Amino acid sequence: MFMPVPLTLLEIISIKELSALEDTTSDYVDALKQKSMTEMIRTIDEHLSEAKTKSKIQGKDLGFFLKTDEGKKILTNINKSLKEQKEKISKGLDLIADAEIHNAQNHGAADGIIGMAKSIGVDDPIVFKIGVMDSDRCKVCWKLWTLEDKVTPRVYKMSELAGGFSSAKAPLATIGLSHPRCRDILTFLAPGFGFEGGKIVYKGKDHDEYKAQRE
Numbered sequence: 001m002f003m004p005v006p007l008t009l010l011e012i013i014s015i016k017e018l019s020a021l022e023d024t025t026s027d028y029v030d031a032l033k034q035k036s037m038t039e040m041i042r043t044i045d046e047h048l049s050e051a052k053t054k055s056k057i058q059g060k061d062l063g064f065f066l067k068t069d070e071g072k073k074i075l076t077n078i079n080k081s082l083k084e085q086k087e088k089i090s091k092g093l094d095l096i097a098d099a100e101i102h103n104a105q106n107h108g109a110a111d112g113i114i115g116m117a118k119s120i121g122v123d124d125p126i127v128f129k130i131g132v133m134d135s136d137r138c139k140v141c142w143k144l145w146t147l148e149d150k151v152t153p154r155v156y157k158m159s160e161l162a163g164g165f166s167s168a169k170a171p172l173a174t175i176g177l178s179h180p181r182c183r184d185i186l187t188f189l190a191p192g193f194g195f196e197g198g199k200i201v202y203k204g205k206d207h208d209e210y211k212a213q214r215e
Helices: 009-057 069-121 140-143 209-214
Strands: 126-130 185-189 193-196 200-203
Touching: 069 185, 126 140, 185 193, 193 209
Parallel strands: none
Antiparallel strands: 126 185, 193 200
């Protein structure tokens, strides 16, 4: 008789996070669609209201007015506005796609870390994130993922990481992106290892970097 293999707490968390990731992506796309539709309707309505007002002033039928040079100018402005809105939609979808690809990368890394940790008998692995430490790195990532020396990665237990995005007002260490366009990637720190000058080094079998950073 087949007996299902019980899931560990971390595996259950991972499954929940991936499900939440899918829901979040769908919500973002739906919100973008709604916002874009509202903006397009508003844009068209404003221009047509202008055309209606001018056609009445000139005592002309709206259809006839739109064939005049002034009417054609309004139609050109409508097309221009819709084109700009289309570009905004495209950029918004690109941002969502880029964010969710990186989110999936981090969640995939989390699954790999969980499997690797289990293979060496670690139930709650120590993790950190590595990223590009340049002028474009935001305050949230500096605070969450790097110690005050601006060099040493800040470590966490996997179980401490939350799902979804963080916020500037209430930063949270997350499995996925800390915020849209985040470039930090989740990484595993093996037992006995720590950091020197920001680089991973072996410090002895009894070394616990998590405890060391919190002393």
